[in-house]
Amino acid sequence: MKITLIKKIKEDGEECKKCREVTERLKAGNEFPLIDKIVYADMRDPDSEGLKLAKEHNVDIAPFFIVENEGNVAVYKTYMELKKKVLKKALEKADVEIEEKRTANADIDTGALTQSKTKIKPAFDIENLNEEFGKKTPQELLEWGLKEFHPCIALAWSGAEDVAVVDMLVKINPKARIFTLDTGRLNPETYDLIDRVRERYGIDIEVMFPDAAEVEEMVRREGVNLFYQSVENRKLCCNLRKVQPLKRMLSSLDAWITGLRRDQAVTRTVLKKIEIDETFGGIIKLNPLADWSNKDVWDYIHKNNVPYNELHDKGYPSIGCGPCTRSVKPGEDIRAGRWWWESPEGKECGLHVKSK
Secondary structure, eight states: OOOEEEEETTTTTBBBBBHHHHHHHHHHTTGGGGGOOEEEEEEEEETOOHHHHHHHTTOOOOSEEEETTTTTEEEEHHHHHHIIIHHHHHHHHHHHHHHHHHHHTTTTTTTHHHTEEEOOOOOOOOHHHHHHHSSSSSHHHHHHHHHTTSSSEEEESHHHHHHHHHHHHHHHHOOOOEEOOOSSOHHHHHHHHHHHHHHHHHHOOOEEEOHHHHHHHHHHHHOGGGGTTHHHHHHHHHHIIIIHHHHHHHTTTTTTEEEOOOOGGGGGGGOOEEEEGOOOOOEEEEOOOTTTTTTHHHHHHTTTTTTGGGGGGGGGGGGGGGGGOOOOOOTTTTTTTTTTSSSGOOOOSSSSSSOH
């Protein structure tokens, strides 16, 4: 049996509220891992796979579900209908299988079996995995991640490193999921890059936006450029414009991929290739370029003709929001242009800060 969940992306790039609510209900009932594939009906793209499926099955609401079972195809327009006719039976069947296995082998780890009934991956031995992939290529780690988690894994990209990973990822699986955060304060060159990457690889990029009402309230209260006033204000702005949209995205994933490297900043020197991200619900976090140097990144970009942000050619080795990023002088640290008024030890926006 294969279950496909079709979600809607609105004209503003946001996932529809009902789609998010259904995802949370699936997770709360430990049913989300039963979903084999997630497809998006993107209202900005009439050729998106989700819209084609909606037209094919004559469905005009979202989310909806397509269930394929032994050659038969059924469409379910509500979560409760799917739960009653499909999910409940699937879980009951899994319980029977668990009991049969428990009877056949009393030594079986029943906890692991209980997880397996909903296709949840068993707990990973992160230490052993890091030893296994320590000397392997980024592509090998990405292949493993896609095999284990697709479609519930996605790459978050913005910088040169991330675009190199986009190139690797698409070559492994053209349907790999990729998203970016539009804070509303990005440089024109960054927006241009998003379109160039989309066109170059023929892919959909999921763009996440901050909550407009929350940003409006923050600006009314603290000012447009509040981040220059204090570190607390800067972190508040980063939280609303970056961290909260990321949380919404990661809430539907089991794993995510970054372009982080150990030599980028003093805050990243102990970075591992595979981590448990406790900050975002304990999901798996893959950093395939953790042991790469800046030279490794640019060698790959030039060798593979990977598109990159034009600001890199203007002295911007690290790029974030426009007001919080400047070019660096020769000999300066590559992150010196990010929040240059702050000390290096605290230069993180919250996306990659580990929970204590």
